Amino acid sequence: MADEAKPIEKDTSENGAVADVLAELLTSPINVILLVICLVLIYKIFSSRNRSKPVVKPEIPKLKKRDFYLNELRQFDGTGEHGRILMAVNGKVFDVTRGKRFYGPGGPYGVFAGRDASRGLATFSLTPDVLKDDIDDLSDLNSMQMESVREWEMQFTEKYDYVGKLLKAGESPTEYSDIDDETSTDANKSKND
Numbered sequence: 001m002a003d004e005a006k007p008i009e010k011d012t013s014e015n016g017a018v019a020d021v022l023a024e025l026l027t028s029p030i031n032v033i034l035l036v037i038c039l040v041l042i043y044k045i046f047s048s049r050n051r052s053k054p055v056v057k058p059e060i061p062k063l064k065k066r067d068f069y070l071n072e073l074r075q076f077d078g079t080g081e082h083g084r085i086l087m088a089v090n091g092k093v094f095d096v097t098r099g100k101r102f103y104g105p106g107g108p109y110g111v112f113a114g115r116d117a118s119r120g121l122a123t124f125s126l127t128p129d130v131l132k133d134d135i136d137d138l139s140d141l142n143s144m145q146m147e148s149v150r151e152w153e154m155q156f157t158e159k160y161d162y163v164g165k166l167l168k169a170g171e172s173p174t175e176y177s178d179i180d181d182e183t184s185t186d187a188n189k190s191k192n193d
């Protein structure tokens with residue numbers, strides 16, 4: 001008899017633990033806000049995934065390797081006729097058009113389109129005001145945040161096409177040769193395989 005009663009006791013304590021976690025989550029206003037933000041982002045990610053499936057648009061041509069000033073980058077926020085989306089991370093410009101469902105207009109991370117996203121990524125913030133209008137040297141970020149920027153940079157290098165450098169005011173653009181372009185095309189080919 002005593003043996004049969006045991007599983008019931010365990011069940012009750014597990015339910016109690018779940019109830020405790022839920023109570024903890026819902027009693028703090030910050031937790032409730034974070035939970036709502038997470039749910040909204042998950043909804044946006046998955047709804048844009050479903051929406052983008054039936055639209056089969058021809059891919060836009062690969063961008064020739066070139067450097068960008070901040071104001072030039074702003075033109076590539078996905079609202080242009082070409083729909084191209086560029087984004088800078090840690091001084092490097094990536095073509096993230098392939099990730100339109102994330103960065104396209106109305107996407108969960110659309111705030112980063114055409115911008116230097118480094119500070120937003122480092123501080124895990126999607127608030128538009130966080131991103132500076134002038135060049136951002138990130139010098140006030142702590143070592144953990146800088147590490148996070150480097151990790152994002154690695155993730156973007158693996159997933160998206162590297163286009164060129166983000167230029168500071170007064171810096172001259174690099175003159176890339178066709179060979180540079182071919183090398184980056186080869187790297188990107190293996191990315192798509």
Ligand code: HEM
Binds near residue numbers: 034039102121159
């Ligand atoms: C609060 C809750 C959050 C949830 C639940 C969430 C969820 C996700 C998920 C599920 C993915 C992967 C989507 C996929 O590959 O299909 C993702 C990717 C990503 N998230 Fe979040 N996210 C959250 C917050 C944030 C914040 C605050 C930032 C801003 C720094 C952020 C930036 C990104 C970026 C840049 C990607 C990569 C998109 C890509 O592959 O290009 N996320 N997120």
